[in-house]
Every structure is written in structure tokens, then in C-alpha cells.
Amino acid sequence: MDKYQNKYRVGSIRLPGYDYRKNGAYFITICTKNRGHFFGKIVDATMQLNELGQIAHKYWMEIPKHFPFVK
Template sequence: MDFEPEKHHRHSIRVQGYDYNQGLFFLTLCTYQREHLFGEIVNNEIRLNRFGEIVLETWEWLSVKYTFVELDMCVVMPNHFHGILHLKGTDIEPSKPNLKTLGSIVGVLKTVSTKKINLIRNSPVTPIWQRNYYEHIVRNDNDLDRIREYIANNPATWETDLNNNWQK
């Protein structure tokens, strides 16, 4: 019996009926083909290269550019990024309806960082990020504390991280 897995049938992990225009979210974005682009782990600490610095600068720029975005902890790893983002729905500017959702903010982060990195690489169409991203709605203070601890410890657990076994 031949079995061919279904292609391009992604199941949404979105919570039905949840307002993704506001809330506290834990994000994970991975590099294209899990390529180690952003630096390296040395003595359980991340040492960002210029590309990793661009990702961090772009993340920090989001709260400057958009009054409805508030940032919490983040970590740029060699081939992925974790961050906690708060979208304050009441402060969203009605004149910018396409920048209201979590997906649109993640899109801005990916687009801006990709353009800056590819400018340095002189390679305007090379992908930096995997399509899509993972998000988790932060539900309470215990959840937030657990996620903050995970982010803080991420570099120290790199040797056992499944993301580390991809491309080096």
C-alpha cells in the first residue's frame, strides 16, 4: 500500500474566537531551513553576529514604531528567536488597520530584519525566516514566569535543544 503524506495541509493552532489584536503572546520564529545565521553559543551564552544584532534591533524597534506594541523578554539564538510581545488593542491606531494583529506585527519583524540582513549579504531574495511562526497566548502570571525562565535559560540548554541538531 502506497502512502503519500498530505502536503500543505497545515492545521491552525489558533484559538477559535480569540482576539489576536490584543493580549500577551510568546513567539518563536525559526530561520529558513534552521540555518545557523544569528551567532553562536559560547559558554552557555549567545554571542550574536551582525545578523543576530539586526534581529534584536528590529524587535526593539517594534515598540518604538508602534504605540500599541509592548515588548518583554526575548532571546536571539543561532537559528531561532523567542520573544514575549504585548499587543495593547485599545491603543491601536484606526488609520493603520493592517497593523493590528499579531500576524501583521510578526510579518513586519520578519520583513524588516530580512531586508536589512540581505542588504548586507547583497542577496535581496534569500529567505531568512521559515514560513509562519509559533505563538502561545500567555494566560496568567505563572505561565508568564515559566516562559520568561525558558527564554532566560535557552542559551544554556542549547546543547540539548532539538533546534541545535539541524544545520550548523
């Protein structure tokens, strides 16, 4: 396995030769430092956003205003 700055790292899972600039459905994962619960908590299988989570949600929902090709 490859190392970067003396740490093991996972190789890319991108499909070789695929043009990721093309239109398509993409799944996005946001990883936080130390996997901290910075955006809120899950209660009864529902995400309850805290103040920071509400801010992140607000700006996430505004992305299509700046990039009309994104839904």
C-alpha cells in the same frame, strides 16, 4: 492530514473564536530557512549574536518606537 502544494502541513494551533487583536502576552518564534543559525550561536547557554543577529536585535528593539502599544 491536510496537504498544501502536495506537502503535509500542521493545522492551526490558534484558539477558535479568540480575538488575537486583543492586548495580551504573545510568544513569537522566528523560523529560519533549513533551521540555519543565521543570527549567531549559543555559547555557555548565552546567545552570541553575529552581525546579522545584531541587526535583527536592533530592529526588534525599535518596534515599540513605531508601535507604542507593543512592549
